[in-house]
Amino acid sequence: MLIERADVIVSSPGRNFVTLKITTDDGVVGYGDGTLNGRELAVAGYLTDHVAPLLAGRDAHAIEDTWQYLYRGGYWRRGPVTMAAIAAVDTALWDIKAKVAGLPLYQLLGGASRQRCMVYGHASGKDIPELFDSVREHLEEGFRAIRIQTGVPGLDSVYGVASSTAASVGEDTRYDYEPARRSALPTEEAWDTRAYLRHVPSVFEAVRGEFGDEIALLHDAHHRLTPIQAAKLGKSLEPYDLFWLEDVTPAENQEALRWVRHHTTTPLAIGEVFNTIWDYQHLISEQLIDYVRSPITHAGGITSVRRILDYAALYQVKSGMHGPTDVSPIGLAAAVHLGLAVHNFGIQEYMVHSEQTREVFGPTHEFAHGGLRPSEEPGLGIHFDEELAAKYPYERAYLPVNRLLDGTVHDW
Numbered sequence: 001m002l003i004e005r006a007d008v009i010v011s012s013p014g015r016n017f018v019t020l021k022i023t024t025d026d027g028v029v030g031y032g033d034g035t036l037n038g039r040e041l042a043v044a045g046y047l048t049d050h051v052a053p054l055l056a057g058r059d060a061h062a063i064e065d066t067w068q069y070l071y072r073g074g075y076w077r078r079g080p081v082t083m084a085a086i087a088a089v090d091t092a093l094w095d096i097k098a099k100v101a102g103l104p105l106y107q108l109l110g111g112a113s114r115q116r117c118m119v120y121g122h123a124s125g126k127d128i129p130e131l132f133d134s135v136r137e138h139l140e141e142g143f144r145a146i147r148i149q150t151g152v153p154g155l156d157s158v159y160g161v162a163s164s165t166a167a168s169v170g171e172d173t174r175y176d177y178e179p180a181r182r183s184a185l186p187t188e189e190a191w192d193t194r195a196y197l198r199h200v201p202s203v204f205e206a207v208r209g210e211f212g213d214e215i216a217l218l219h220d221a222h223h224r225l226t227p228i229q230a231a232k233l234g235k236s237l238e239p240y241d242l243f244w245l246e247d248v249t250p251a252e253n254q255e256a257l258r259w260v261r262h263h264t265t266t267p268l269a270i271g272e273v274f275n276t277i278w279d280y281q282h283l284i285s286e287q288l289i290d291y292v293r294s295p296i297t298h299a300g301g302i303t304s305v306r307r308i309l310d311y312a313a314l315y316q317v318k319s320g321m322h323g324p325t326d327v328s329p330i331g332l333a334a335a336v337h338l339g340l341a342v343h344n345f346g347i348q349e350y351m352v353h354s355e356q357t358r359e360v361f362g363p364t365h366e367f368a369h370g371g372l373r374p375s376e377e378p379g380l381g382i383h384f385d386e387e388l389a390a391k392y393p394y395e396r397a398y399l400p401v402n403r404l405l406d407g408t409v410h411d412w
């Protein structure tokens with residue numbers, strides 16, 4: 001079975017997505033996600049101009065060989081654009097292989113290791129009453145693990161707080177945060193680390209006081225702290241028993257996590273901006289983290305994320321794949337199949353996509369009892385509606401830029 005063609009579809013049903021459609025010579029179609037928030041057209045161009053011409057005529061079943069061909073064969077390695085493009089190809093080929101086998105993808109990855117993949121949703125609020133409301137809403141929907149993000153007194157707009165942005169995508173995602181704004185230039189936000197560090201522990205104290213100890217709580221510091229600030233935050237949150245504290249320091253300096261680790265027993269998660277196993281090599285072998293965050297969409301696809309997770313399993317490090325709405329329902333479906341199969345699954349991030357997005361992608365995975373489970377249909381379980389997708393052309397959008405109160409550009 002040979003690959004006949006590969007087509008790139010950029011569409012914006014609620015937000016921008018990059019989808020790769022691979023068609024084989026006997027008419028089997030597979031889909032992959034290559035969405036890179038705010039830099040979508042770079043991946044689309046990489047795929048259209050440099051990858052699609054290489055795929056025609058290749059054996060559609062030779063997934064590992066195609067992965068190595070695109071990774072090693074390109075000479076210029078790694079990086080989010082390259083690895084998102086490889087991910088799109090890899091995911092589409094797995095979709096095809098599973099469809100040909102007549103099996104849901106997770107069966108090809110070893111079969112189910114659990115009944116469903118526990119997910120966490122995003123609760124947020126500019127203040128405590130609004131946050132409680134959001135947590136309650138998530139509990140009513142059946143979430144058992146919830147990420148907590150709040151406004152900080154004195155700051156107008158804070159990462160992760162839905163009400164602080166005009167970019168949210170619909171009533172059904174009232175508390176879900178979509179940071180990319182459709183605009184010609186990025187918006188700018190102001191940040192004050194000391195105000196944040198003073199405020200966050202009191203928020204977790206309030207949430208535990210109101211909702212008790214059972215619910216799993218998570219928090220994302222979004223790469224904004226120095227090692228010593230991160231260590232302080234981890235220590236101050238210990239009484240509230242977090243499931244994880246995410247992205248405490250900028251991801252480039254991995255040594256920073258050694259300092260954080262030595263000061264706190266709060267579990268650490270990192271990696272949504274990593275894209276290869278090499279980014280995790282020392283963090284995992286030296287047991288400096290507890291969860292790996294790479295999504296299939298940004299880290300080279302199912303083939304390479306599986307490799308990262310198998311390596312992580314040697315050190316009791318678990319999966320915690322990135323799953324905001326900028327990972328398309330294809331990327332999410334792939335994550336749920338892989339998460340169901342691997343032994344060291346930890347948790348899956350789950351932001352509910354907008355109605356428009358769901359109509360275009362037609363995902364079939366099911367949310368119940370606080371977790372996601374793929375459908376039993378062959379492949380990924382995606383019904384992509386190309387005609388509908390064509391009605392939503394790309395719209396320029398950027399993630400925000402962050403500045404300290406004195407105007408210095410800071411990590412966002």
Ligand SMILES: O=C(O)[C@@H](O)[C@@H](O)[C@H](O)[C@H](O)CO
Pocket residue numbers: 037179220222272322323324326349399
């Ligand atoms: O944990 C997360 O989901 C995030 O950090 C994302 O919301 C991230 O900000 C976006 O994916 C950026 O596109």
